[in-house]
Amino acid sequence: MKRLTLLICSLLFSINVFAEEFIISDEYVRATPPHSKNSAAFLTIENNTDKDIKLVAASTSISDRAELHSHTKVDGMMQMREVEDILIKANSEMKLQPGGFHVMFLGLKNDLTEGETAEFTLYFDNGDEVKIDAPIQKISVEH
Secondary structure (H helix, E strand, C coil): CHHHHHHHHHHHHHHHHHHHHEEEEEEEEECCCCCCCEEEEEEEEEECCCCCEEEEEEEECCEEEEEEEEEEEECCEEEEEECCCEEECCCEEEEECCCCCEEEEEEECCCCCCCCEEEEEEEECCCCEEEEEEEEECCCCCC
């Protein structure tokens, strides 16, 4: 019984340390009009460690593909482009938001309805995986 209690306490401590070092917040997925094939996820990633980390991939079952994207200016026009990774510097945060970095869902399998949730997983270069169950929301002025 003592070993089980020690194991449970160790696991709880590990989870709390991880949560303090690496925090995901303000996550949501953009609701879609009927028959839309694409959407995006937005969130804030807080890195409370002394090492830079990179978001390197995403996956989901709500679409055929999940990619990391950014908006860039090309010949005076804003264009969305896939990126290889998103850097989250040590002791800082990165906001994935409309008009900037985001997780793109391509080939949606169903409409994304406001009030429901969407699951996806983020993968980092240090081997961490974070599963997210984000609310589906319409984009508003404050986002």
